[in-house]
Structure formats: structure tokens, C-alpha cells
Amino acid sequence: MLKRLTGVVAALMLAAPAIAEPEVKYYSYDSLGCMMLLECKDDVQEVKSVADIKAILTDSNYDKHEEELNRIFTALGKVGVKVHLAGEQYFPRNHRGIYDVKNNYFFLSKGFVWDEGHLIGVMRHEAWHAAQDCMAGTIDNTFTAVILQDGTVPQFYMDTVDRLYPPKPRPWEYEAFFAGATPNMTAEAVEACASDTPMWETYNPTPMTREWLTNQGFMASIEPQFPVVHEPTISADAFINDTLNRGYIQSYGYPEVTYAYDYTIRQNRMVVPGSTVNYYSFPYNNMVTTW
Numbered sequence: 001m002l003k004r005l006t007g008v009v010a011a012l013m014l015a016a017p018a019i020a021e022p023e024v025k026y027y028s029y030d031s032l033g034c035m036m037l038l039e040c041k042d043d044v045q046e047v048k049s050v051a052d053i054k055a056i057l058t059d060s061n062y063d064k065h066e067e068e069l070n071r072i073f074t075a076l077g078k079v080g081v082k083v084h085l086a087g088e089q090y091f092p093r094n095h096r097g098i099y100d101v102k103n104n105y106f107f108l109s110k111g112f113v114w115d116e117g118h119l120i121g122v123m124r125h126e127a128w129h130a131a132q133d134c135m136a137g138t139i140d141n142t143f144t145a146v147i148l149q150d151g152t153v154p155q156f157y158m159d160t161v162d163r164l165y166p167p168k169p170r171p172w173e174y175e176a177f178f179a180g181a182t183p184n185m186t187a188e189a190v191e192a193c194a195s196d197t198p199m200w201e202t203y204n205p206t207p208m209t210r211e212w213l214t215n216q217g218f219m220a221s222i223e224p225q226f227p228v229v230h231e232p233t234i235s236a237d238a239f240i241n242d243t244l245n246r247g248y249i250q251s252y253g254y255p256e257v258t259y260a261y262d263y264t265i266r267q268n269r270m271v272v273p274g275s276t277v278n279y280y281s282f283p284y285n286n287m288v289t290t291w
Contacts, residue, residue, distance in 0.1 A: 021034070021039070021040050021041065021042055022034055022039055022040065024040065026089040026090065027088075027089060027091070027092060027093055028092060029092055031089065031090045031091075032090060032091055032092060032095070032098070034090070035086055035090040035091075035107060036098070036100050036103070036105060036107065038105075040090060042087075043086060043087035043089070043090075043110075044084050044085070044086040044087070044090070044107075045084060045085050045086075046082055046083065046084050046085075047073075047083050047084065047085045047108075048073060048077055048083070049070055049073050050062050050066045050069050050070055050073070052085075053085060053113070053119070056085055056110075057085075057110065057113070057114045059114070060113075060114045060115075060116070060119075061116060062116045062119060062120075063116075064116060065116060065119070065120040068120065068183065068184055068187055069119065069120060069123055071184075071187040071191065072123050072124070072127050072186060072187050072190055075127075075187065075190035075191045075193065075194040076106065076127060076130060076190055076194075078194035079104075079130075079134065079139050079190070079193055079194050080104055080139065080140075081099075081104045081105070081106055081127075081130050081139070082104065082105050082106065083106040083107075083108065084105065084106065084107045084108065085107075085108050085110060085113070086107050086108065086109060086110065087109075087110055087111075088109045088110055088111025088112070090107075090109075091107075091109045091111070095109060096108070096109050096112040096113065096118055096121070096122040097109060097112075097113070097122040097123075097125070097126045098126065099126040099127070099129040099130055099133075101129070101133050101141075101142055101143070101144055102142050104130070104133070104139060104140070106126055106127070106130065108122060108123075108126075109122075121180045121181070122180070123186070124179050124180045124181075124182070124185070124186040125176050125177065125179065125180035125186075126176075127186045127189075127190050128147075128175065128176045128179040128180070128185075128186045128189060129144060129172070129176055130190060130193070131147060131186065131189035131190050131192070131193050131199070132144035132145055132146065132147055132172055132175075132176075134190075134192075134193035134199050135147050135193075135199050135200065135203065135205070135209065136209075136212065136213075137212075137213060137216050137218040138218075139193065143212075144172055145205070145209040145212060145213075146171050146172060146175065146206055146208070146209055147175060147189065147199075147203050147206075147209075148175045148178075148203075148206075149204065149206055150206070152175070152178075153174045153175050153177075153178045154178065157174060157177040157178045157181070158170075158174050160177060161173045161174050161177055189203075198218070200213055200218070200219065205219075
């Protein structure tokens, strides 16, 4: 009897159907979330190169951008970001791709990326978000940091983002849209992320990013280097007109004076050096030595 029951159980196990995917409404944020959690896996395939995409989308041609695309794929692979090609039914309408900062997954919609122009655009854009993830200290986190300094992104891209996004994500999207239209910009950023050099040593961090990296222990607090004492030898008026002060100068260890001495052009100016204060020009490791 035991042998007979064992045989029946084994037969039932062999005949058991595969676990079905969760029932979700396609072309919605429900289906998008299901895919991002990898609970919806039908028609979702990992790809590691342009060749892998070509093997799935056999009628597509990516020759024009293949080298740049493979640079991005290679760098993403080095830092552990997995790229997936997925059926368009998992994405809300008109969504081309998405990067999941929590799991470091990257999803591309088959409904768009069969076209080379769409593929290179979405790969640049979403991989830039992966680079922003890396800029926040490590890619193994749930935070992203702005990479570019203010004034870098052309106004056209900022205007486009302002029309498409609410205010909160705009700083990250400004530069992602810019990167999406700029050859090799994203490839260089993710390669910096994949290198042995911390990304913030390749890209000078913005003040807020620098503050974040410092507070999280990724960067040391800014301390003066090679401290010396300088005695002022010229008047305030002469100092303002000195060639040293024609650019934007910041001081370390002393409150910067705004609108000091020069009310005509009204720009930030550093105070005339005192005998007990050490001054450094941005990025704080270039000591001001000429007054």
C-alpha cells in the first residue's frame, strides 16, 4: 500500500502545473511593479550585450550605436546592474524603460527598443540613473545623487523635464534627459562608476552631493591643507580688482561675505585676507597665495 501511495504522489507531483504569474492589469503601474519585483517573468529576459538583444529582436539593427551600447552594457555588468528586455505589456503606455534603484535592475520595453534610436536613448537615460545611484556613495543603496554642476544642462532639456515631471524628481531628470541625447556621456559615467576610483573623484560633486557623501562617511570632511598665514598687503579696493578675485572664490574656515565691498556688480566676494585666516580657492585644495 505504501509503495502504491508513493507512486500516486509522485505522479501528482510530475503532473502539477507551473505556478502562474500574478493576475495584474497590463499596461499599468501594477504590471510594472510586478515585473520590477520579478514576480512577472513571462516575456522577460536578461540581456548582457547588443548581441543578446539582436537574438531576441531579430529584425532590429543597432550597428550605428553598437559600440557605445556595449560600453554601457559592460560597465553596468561590472557593477552588478542586470538589464532585462521585457514585453511592452508590463509598462504603462509610452514608457520605454526603467531603472530600479533598490534592486539594481534595468528594464527595456520591447515595444520601443526594437528601434535603434529608442534603444540608444533609453539606455543612455536609464543608465545615467544607475550612475546617479553610484554617485550617492555606492550602487548598493537606495539613494541617487545629482552628478553635474548647476548650469551644465542646457535650458532646452530643463524646459522639457519641467513639462513632463513634477518638481521633486526634476534635478535628476534634467541631467538624465541631457545624457540621453549626448553620445558617450552615459558610457563615461557608468565606466567611472565601474572603475577603482570613487566616482566623486572623477566628477566634482555638487555642494549637496558633497554634503551627503561627507555625512555618510564616503568623503572626509573638508579640512585646510598646507596652512600658512598671510598678511594683507593691499587695500580692500585693490583686492577686489586683483586678477585673483575676478572669478568666484570661496574661503574655508571663515564666513564668506556676500556683496562685500563691491555693490556695483553684486557678486559674492571673499573678505580681504586676515593675518590669522587660511584661504583656499575652490575645490579647497588650491591655496590662495597671491593677494
